[in-house]
Amino acid sequence: MSVDHSPIALRERATHRHARKHSSPNGTSPRFDFDIAIVGLGYVGLPTALAHVHSGKRILGFEASSARVQAIKNHEVDLLPSDQQRLTEALEGENFELTLDPALLATAESVVICVPTPIDENAIPDLSILRSACETVVNHAVPGQILIATSTTYAGCTQDFLVKPLQDRGFTVGKNIFVAFSPERINPGVADFAIEDVPRVVGGFDQACQEKAAEVVGGYGGSIHAVDSLEVAEMSKLMENTFRAVNIAMANEFAEACRVLGLSVQDVIEAADSKPFGFMKFMPGPGVGGHCIPCDPHYLLWRMRKEHVRLPVIEQAMNSIAQRPTAAVERCGQLLAERGIALKDANVVVVGLSYKPDVADLRESPALQIMERLSSLAGRTTYVDRFFPDQVINNGREFVHFHEPVHGTPDLVFLNTVHRGTDLSWIPESAVVLDATYTHSKPNVYPL
DSSP states (O other), rough: OOOOOOOHHHHHHEEEEEEEETTTTSSSOOOOEEEEEEEEOSSHHHHHHHHHHHOOEEEEEEEEEEHHHHHHHHHOSOOHHHHHHHHHHHHEEEEEEEEOOOGGGEEEEEEEOOOOBBOOOSSSSSHHHHHHHHHHHHHHHOOEEEEEEEEEOTTHHIIIIIHHHHHHHOOTTTTTTTTEEOOOOOOTTTTTGGGGSSEEEEEEEEEHHHHHHHHHHHGSOOOOEEESSHHHHHHHHHHHHHHHHHHHHHHHHHHHHHHHHHHOHHHHHHHHSSSSSSSSOOOOOOOSSSSSSTTTHHHHHHHHTTTTTOHHHHHHHHHHHHHHHHHHHHHHHHHHHHHOOOOGGGGEEEEEOOSSSTTTOOTTTTHHHHHHHHHHSEEEEEOTTTSOOEOOOOOTTEEEBBOHHHOOOEEEEEEEEOOOOOOOSSSSSTSEEEEEEEOOOOTTTOOO
């Protein structure tokens, strides 16, 4: 007996199965059991899901990792305190369901895709996670759904990964199914802007798609900036983070120039920032991490290479950022040499492995590259980070947490990331302190 795999039949089977668990009091099932399904419950997807639940929506959270689902249920996830409270309320309420079953995506009126888009070791976009997520969504899509991609990618990707496959399945996009792109705008670990307060860009396949997606994205609050196409929305996200990458690269170069000239780059930046127009403050550092600034510009460069177009300013900025951890290690060796200590004999402690303060996030963290290089060159290299109290393994290399009775007195302390409330009183006066955060000023503290 053949099975009907048409879009309508698939929805009816999935909805019927789920209705046995979520039926209404009179025994009938609504057309959709959930208002929104969130695909991927990571640093973007989980806060997004919680914001929608908080607004009163019925949310299905689909996650491919059973370990991640269990971590969410156990509250073992890295969230702002406000989102931790929302998670408690969501898990105790009736409007949030977690699932590992992709078939249940057919029971949600809207599906929002929130998965990582990293780069590989050669700075080539790794689209495997996004491609797999989109294939799952397309395979379980049903008439009437609104499908919204949020993962940063190249201009044209939503057409390639959603629109065309849906058309191949027999859907008419803009008529019986709707597709849009709305780039995520979440800043992990930073509570300055609530998710509801950040404007969202929304671009649809057509006007009907744009309008329906705007209703979904704006459902938890915040203003909508509508654009005319999927590609404009995709490109806007690349511009946001490429802008930041270029300016961080410039700030790093200014830091080097100021150090050579004996000036405080902090004082220079604060003075420039007093201008109320035409300037935006960016601070130097040891590199950049996360899946935004170190990754997103490479999606643009990769796409332009296909068109045989070069973007030399962006290329140079990304090369400069990539070389920053190496420069940090060289600076460690320089400062130690001025004290008459060879790097190969030195005891070095790195403060903070996370790529930014107050998050337990190691993605693309420059500290990992710095630790790896120091571990190969220095006599001993350990770290301090309250988010990683035991050990961290990166590329097969084990990094251990510093304990003074065991690991002795450090010769150099490298301030990579200083989390809120971090105690630095243990640092001896005899140690050289290399400050890549540009926030400390003491006689034994030197800027990167």
